[in-house]
Amino acid sequence: MTHTVLVTGVSRHIGARVASVLAADPDISRVIGVDTVPPPSLTRDGGIPLGRTEFVRVDLRSPDIAGVFAAADVDTVVHMSLVSAPSRSTGRAAMKEHNVIGTMQLLGACQRSATVRRVVVRSTTAVYGSSPRDPAVFTEDLEPPDSPSHGYAKDAVEVEGYVRGFARRRPDVSVSLLRFVNFMGPGVDSPLTRYFTQPVLPTVLGFDPRLQFVHEDDAVEVLRRTATEDHPGTFNVAGAGVLLLSQCVRRAGRPALAMPSPAFQLLGNVARGAGLVEYSPEQLRLMRHGRAVDTGALESELGWRPKFTTAAAFHDFLSSRGLQTVGGARW
DSSP: OOEEEEEOOOSOOOOHHHHHHTTOOOOEEEEEEEESSGGGSSSSTTOOOTTTOEEEEEOOTTHHHHHHHHHHOOEEEEEOOOOOSSOOHHHHHHHHIIIHHHHHHHHHHHHOOOOOOEEEEEGGGGGOOOOOTTTBBTTOOOSSSSSSHHHHHHHHHHHHHHHHHHHOTTTTSEEEEEEEEEEESSSSSOOOHHHHTTSSEEEEETOEEEEEEEEEHHHHHHHHHHHHSSSOEEEEESSSSEEEHHHHHHHTTOOOEEOOOOHHHHHHHHHHHSSSOOOOHHHHHHHHHHHOOHHHHHHHHHTTTOOHHHHHHHHHHHHHTTOOTTGGOOO
């Protein structure tokens, strides 16, 4: 039985949804949500109701997180606070500290805890990179031809290394490492969702990358299951199927502007500097080469598969934003 769950990153959409679902589970005694700022539901901004979740304001980069473990006898940790894009006020250095140093502090507290028996970490398929030499489909045991060298993807690679080290040192703890493709759905606000809401969608001339999405409802369900059941291992998480970028553009009803790769990269740098759309280096590579992953290991482990395919998740996102959805439910 799960008694006390600690969820990091509860001020973000998916983290708040996970905390809310776990707080509604009568078999869970306590849910403690931690973040550097209060969740929107605790401010005038509204947001997702967190139910009986207890919010604790903690910066994971500080050793204060160990005090939360000591005071609450935490037995399950769901680490959701990886930041995918730097804020304009703090920059890339603070983002890396939060992602890497924050995870190190959290895992250190887990290692010293006598009560922790389950750890779930949200990672990303960006750890595979995007390269013209990629395999058609990545499985969890494949090494990428070109490992990410900077940004969010590099942070995730380092985080995964620390998670594997923790799992070796604490074999008594069930550790689930979940590599999610891009979240998609009505409540998701990400660099990719903001890309698809632009009036004109720039694309790279000569490239039509494959994309995969996971609906936010399915992402929350995977996190709920791994937080309440033992499913140790590393798992890709994605909706079935793929969409080409050209298909996404048509279904969004937006005009595309194909441009040479150097011009696309320059546009991305300008947009990022102006704070319009976050074109990170890893997103620029994704827009050229794409990526596809296999989810057979997850479906076999859980005996479950996502309700939304990649196409259905994208359709739900478009519908929620009032964008044109070509073909309706038939596709």
